[in-house]
Amino acid sequence: MAADGVDLSVELGRLALPSPVLTASGTFGHGDEVARLGDPSRLGAVTAKSISPEPWAGNPAPRLHMAAAGMLNAVGLQGPGVAAWLAHDLPALRATGARVIASVWGHTVDEFARATEMLADADIVAIEINASCPNLHAMSEPGAIFSHDPNTTREVVSAVRGATSLPVFAKLSPNVTDLTLIARAAVDGGADGLTLVNTVMGLAIDAETRRPVLGAGGGGLSGAAIKPVALRAVHTVTRALPGVPVIGTGGVQSGVDAVEMLLAGASAVAVGTANFREPNAPYRVLDELERWCARHGVACVRELTGRLEGM
Secondary structure (H helix, E strand, C coil), X not given: CCCCCCECCEEECCEEECCCEEECCCCCCCCCCCHHHCCHHHCCEEECCCECCCCECCCCCCCEEEECCEEEECCCCCECCXXXXXXXXXXXXXXXXXXXXXXXXXCCHHHHHHHHHHCCCCCCXXXXXXXXXXXXXXXXXXCCCHHHCHHHHHHHHHHHHCCCCCCEEEEECCCCCCHHHHHHHHHHCCCCEEEECCCEEEXXXXXXXXXXXXXXXXXXXXXXXXXXXXXXXXXXXXXXCCCCCEEEECCCCCHHHHHHHXXXXXXXXXXXCHHHHCCCHHHHHHHHHHHHHHHCCCCEHHHHCCCCCCC
């Protein structure tokens, strides 16, 4: 219970958190590099940068490019591998008081399962399946993103579900014709909940060189520009799959953004791109959300979830 009487606690299925504001994977570092700048114990959880069973070098530079109202990135899931993360990064992150959600990825279904199995004894609260990153492979490569197909989505989620007893959230891509079909496949595969959405596929071109700006060619667009896409995705999926908890992410930069995401149907929100500009953005968003609730007579933040009117 917050000091001014606003109850900020949320429940995402069997995962209970003290607040609805999380950090999005890939935006808060692997360990405590950003967490040490604030007090992550105030947040619902910190979702660490995605890790695979083995170290991965990621994409060639340049990897980031500022876009209108957002950012285009093609980092390519660079990471130290699960073993190194467990030995060096997770202990430092946990020491800050953060509740940690581990994000896993792999080139194959077996690698998703193996990464999850390696986390069996880790001090974490949930697993997020990153089956939707658009910048790992060339954006023209067919079948490169697992969550673009309901069958592969179900297969990946089922493999992870079989490798852990922790709550499992599937992070899905907005770059599909029917997101509800993919979301239903994730739930059928055993996901406790969903994270909506990952970045929107994009391309930046340097007119002088006539080449892509990013080293990998295409990348993923994030930030304020994609908030309407994320809101629509959250609203559509939560209406189609009532009772399935959703972490809404995509353009959340303020407390009002968080309110909108909750009204659309999310049970919690994740702050992402804003962290690059302002490392303390999640705490500010949480404070603004709390003050908004107090001003509007909302005693419990859970009252906002799915309360959008007129649609």
